[in-house]
Amino acid sequence: MNKIKSLFVSSPDGWMTTPKERKSYYLYFAGQNMIYTLVTSFLTTYLLFQGIDPTKSGIVMIIVKVWDAVNDALFGVIFDKVKFKSGKKFLPWLKISSVMIPVTTILLFVIPTGSSESVKLAFLAIAYILWDTAYTLCDVPIYGVITSMTDNIPERTSMLSYKSIWSGVGSGLTTIIGTVLVGEYVKSNYSVVAVVVALVAFLIMIPALFNVKERFNGEEDEAFTLKRMFSYLFKNRYLLIYYSGFFFYSSANVVGALTLFVSYYLFHNSQFSLIVQACNLLPQAIFAFLVPQMVKKWDKMTIFKISNIAIIVFSVIVWVCGYNSIVLYLIFTSLRSIPLGIVGILMFMFTPDCAEYGKFTTGIEAKGITFAIQTFMAKLTGAISAALPLFILGLKSVGWISYSAENFDELNQIGASQNSHALGILWFIYVMVPAIGCAVGAVVWHFYKLNDKDVQIMANCNFGEITKEEAQKTLSRKY
Numbered sequence: 001m002n003k004i005k006s007l008f009v010s011s012p013d014g015w016m017t018t019p020k021e022r023k024s025y026y027l028y029f030a031g032q033n034m035i036y037t038l039v040t041s042f043l044t045t046y047l048l049f050q051g052i053d054p055t056k057s058g059i060v061m062i063i064v065k066v067w068d069a070v071n072d073a074l075f076g077v078i079f080d081k082v083k084f085k086s087g088k089k090f091l092p093w094l095k096i097s098s099v100m101i102p103v104t105t106i107l108l109f110v111i112p113t114g115s116s117e118s119v120k121l122a123f124l125a126i127a128y129i130l131w132d133t134a135y136t137l138c139d140v141p142i143y144g145v146i147t148s149m150t151d152n153i154p155e156r157t158s159m160l161s162y163k164s165i166w167s168g169v170g171s172g173l174t175t176i177i178g179t180v181l182v183g184e185y186v187k188s189n190y191s192v193v194a195v196v197v198a199l200v201a202f203l204i205m206i207p208a209l210f211n212v213k214e215r216f217n218g219e220e221d222e223a224f225t226l227k228r229m230f231s232y233l234f235k236n237r238y239l240l241i242y243y244s245g246f247f248f249y250s251s252a253n254v255v256g257a258l259t260l261f262v263s264y265y266l267f268h269n270s271q272f273s274l275i276v277q278a279c280n281l282l283p284q285a286i287f288a289f290l291v292p293q294m295v296k297k298w299d300k301m302t303i304f305k306i307s308n309i310a311i312i313v314f315s316v317i318v319w320v321c322g323y324n325s326i327v328l329y330l331i332f333t334s335l336r337s338i339p340l341g342i343v344g345i346l347m348f349m350f351t352p353d354c355a356e357y358g359k360f361t362t363g364i365e366a367k368g369i370t371f372a373i374q375t376f377m378a379k380l381t382g383a384i385s386a387a388l389p390l391f392i393l394g395l396k397s398v399g400w401i402s403y404s405a406e407n408f409d410e411l412n413q414i415g416a417s418q419n420s421h422a423l424g425i426l427w428f429i430y431v432m433v434p435a436i437g438c439a440v441g442a443v444v445w446h447f448y449k450l451n452d453k454d455v456q457i458m459a460n461c462n463f464g465e466i467t468k469e470e471a472q473k474t475l476s477r478k479y
Contacts, residue, residue, distance in 0.1 A: 252437020
């Protein structure tokens, strides 16, 4: 605990960042994840409240991803080519997006309630495209800036660990706000939730714009064409392997999108999700703070793979036990939260490693493209995980009934209910679909062989501290 405390008041020998800088960096992720959680966890609930056919909403969300595929690729190219007068590469983009993200987030949750279904769908499509574009402008730079803040791999790993903890804080804050304000007691709506979350997120993201420092940007980036970009992607083997596994894992992670409806229909009160969150918080927090120490002793991909296996095992147990026993449900979901928390912290630590690997093996400086892939995959899978339950619940064979309401109190007043078959499908989607995605992802990640020690050697070479010949002699394997 003293070691953890020291990181917030001083810097270990060899570290380049200051405590104030790191705090601001962590706070940015807390604010960013407040926004991301609002959209990925509550947009599905909000759309189900709109009385729109779930399948149609799902189709719109997926179609928007066609634009997403284009804008992320374009931004990756633009990011690597645009030169600001300040000489900074990452911070100018963060300043541009700091206003755009809150505004477009609010827009996404103010669909005209009295309009026709077609108007609602059109409004959703436009607002989602605008939000998606704004989010791209911040996500690539905030993840990429760490490669400019320091070239010390242990320092990066520690910072990425703690930023994940603060991301969890932001996610938890949004979950509480979104659950309480729209619950049976406060009886507010998601437009209010969006304004509150967007404002708080904006305020806590601001310090990073002034305190984070870009110390170096490595060599001049390559001039990218689409042909060169795809050539780079196929040469960066481990980037493709990692995000192929990520695609299956994250696309199937429908828990956030369905939590409130599971609490309402299966446990008879939307506020029950807060009890689940409280039970998960302590074990998750304990292991979250242990992760930085764990990665000092073991390779992070090894920890990552073991945690995924644990998630699958506990998910199967939860599904078999069912939702009729609240005690068993709380016990096993709390246990499952431990590996889930570890995976959540480690999830985006591999992108900087892949960027170093790509530079080392291809000689191409392409942080913009590398982190654009991360942003694209995060948003693509976020949209799929939100749309997937809408598609399934929209099937006629499920028998799901859509109701138009502002909050869960209104659902109570109109006597909203679902048949037993629909509830069984809801339970399977909620518990087992994420487990299936995790299992497929685990199979893909088995082929990821890049380790931490080798990444540090590659980084030393990339920054000119050793030659490539010297690096190749000390690597644990040939890359």
